[in-house]
Amino acid sequence: MRQLGGRGTRNECATTAEVMAAIESLSAEEDFRLKRFARFRIRGLGRAAMGRTYSCLLAQAVASTLQGAESKTKGRKWDKNRVPFVDHLFGAVRSISTHWKEAYERRGTEAERYDWETATEDEFGDLVRPTDLAADPAADPFRSCAAKELLDALDRRFAKDEDALLVIEARKEDMTIPEIVTELEVTEKRARAAMQRIRYFMEGRL
Amino acid sequence: MPKFDKHEEDLMRVMFGLSDSLADASPSEVLEEAERSQVNLLDEAEEVRGILRSAGRAYLQRRLRESRRAYETAAAEIQGTKYDLPETAAERRQLLESTLRERPDFEPIIVTVQHRDFSKLSDEDVTSFLRQLKALGLLNTSASPTSR
Numbered sequence A: 001m002r003q004l005g006g007r008g009t010r011n012e013c014a015t016t017a018e019v020m021a022a023i024e025s026l027s028a029e030e031d032f033r034l035k036r037f038a039r040f041r042i043r044g045l046g047r048a049a050m051g052r053t054y055s056c057l058l059a060q061a062v063a064s065t066l067q068g069a070e071s072k073t074k075g076r077k078w079d080k081n082r083v084p085f086v087d088h089l090f091g092a093v094r095s096i097s098t099h100w101k102e103a104y105e106r107r108g109t110e111a112e113r114y115d116w117e118t119a120t121e122d123e124f125g126d127l128v129r130p131t132d133l134a135a136d137p138a139a140d141p142f143r144s145c146a147a148k149e150l151l152d153a154l155d156r157r158f159a160k161d162e163d164a165l166l167v168i169e170a171r172k173e174d175m176t177i178p179e180i181v182t183e184l185e186v187t188e189k190r191a192r193a194a195m196q197r198i199r200y201f202m203e204g205r206l
Numbered sequence B: 001m002p003k004f005d006k007h008e009e010d011l012m013r014v015m016f017g018l019s020d021s022l023a024d025a026s027p028s029e030v031l032e033e034a035e036r037s038q039v040n041l042l043d044e045a046e047e048v049r050g051i052l053r054s055a056g057r058a059y060l061q062r063r064l065r066e067s068r069r070a071y072e073t074a075a076a077e078i079q080g081t082k083y084d085l086p087e088t089a090a091e092r093r094q095l096l097e098s099t100l101r102e103r104p105d106f107e108p109i110i111v112t113v114q115h116r117d118f119s120k121l122s123d124e125d126v127t128s129f130l131r132q133l134k135a136l137g138l139l140n141t142s143a144s145p146t147s148r
Helices: A016-025 A028-049 A054-070 A085-106 A141-157 A162-172 A177-184 A188-203 B006-024 B027-036 B041-080 B089-102 B104-110 B123-135
Strands: none
Touching: A016 A054, A016 A085, A016 B041, A028 A054, A028 A085, A028 A141, A028 A188, A028 B006, A028 B027, A028 B041, A054 A085, A054 B041, A085 B006, A141 A162, A141 A188, A141 B006, A162 A177, A162 A188, A162 B006, A177 A188, A177 B006, A188 B006, A188 B027, B027 B041, B041 B123, B089 B104, B089 B123
């Protein structure tokens, strides 16, 4: 993990100009990594993504960071002395996508209230009407089948790859890499290598 | 409430795990994957940079529009409000001068680069400054009725 300041480094939230400059200073490798990171998050969200793409997710992360630079209470603050910008964006994308998932799970009552009562503006000033994003509370057999097909494809592809299968099963239980290492007695190197093989397989399926 | 079934939940956890593993991966690992996937790294980077850049610009432009709207509303409010300022131009100038004598700290607000020479201020400028000071609650004048 990349590190900036150590102990004794003072917290300092970046200004809007610094955020805009940081966007330009990202390396090609970091840009590529961000795109794939966001695409995995969107693929994982499934129907909770509500048609939003990885670019929506990245755009929201930037808007939220700029809001944090201007506001004391709103948005996400980038502590420029402690966290590399790319890591800050990973955190923002992670948090926004988790929020989308939770918001999706809370849905179901939008149609019972008037638009004018509940419409809000997003970070870009676009009007968001909850009814536009209303979700059908019923289960979605198509999505469920698609998810099962992909999980079956993973099982088939890695049928002879014990580490990868173990990692997949562990992830279904929401285990992290350190937990996999401790509880399943796989070395960190093997666990990470398995993750890389799975990522590579998934690349064409995102 | 919409719920995910087991397959959807499982897939979500696997995908989120893959994204986290990517955040922790070394740059050489990521470059190796890009090469194996025959991805043009520079094209990909340009695409992502474009998304981030336009998201930033869109946000800042929106904030600028909001600030301009707020300024125009405040300016219109000041223009639309009647303040009890003196009737004649000479009295108004006198009021501004005496205010600045009493509160020299106001001077930098009024004597800007645009208006270096106080004596050359037009009556319109004088009235505008008095209105602004009044709107800010920084001007004490007699309560005599006026048209300004």
